Amino acid sequence: MAKWTPKHEAPEPLEGPVVATITGGTIVWFVLFLVQVPFYGWFADHDLAWWVWTCLAGSGLGLIGIWYVRKRDAAIKRAAAAGDATRSDA
Template sequence: MDVDGVRTMTVGTIAWGVLAIALLPFLGTLEENGRTWWLWTAVAGFGLGCIGIEYCRRRRNALRMQPGRRRAGD
């Protein structure tokens, strides 16, 4: 099974983005209860996911440029 991780990273990043947007209407309540870290965790997950998507895309493209080379462990 050859999985490059792009789809997985994209789905996870979208989930974090949707969660961050869903928490925005509750920002006041989150601040009152000292739970603004929920929003910042979702924002961080989205940002790191964007970096992860780019990393996986570059890795996938690099592997495609070397079709005869196999990864370690295959």
């Protein structure tokens, strides 16, 4: 099988409000969990209890994601500030 080689460079990654996006997604997962908890019996009777636990898992992973993207954002800002300080010294 021939190796595929790209004909052009990959585009730059999109940067946006990453922290806000992850926070919003985490809130959505948690709200879905809270909405489904009162109906847990119905979900369990229909073998759909995994829906409830999926929402809880999404909330938990979202909290880890918020921590991660906040640290990443801070590191990017520190690197940019260090680069600006280096340029101003030169």
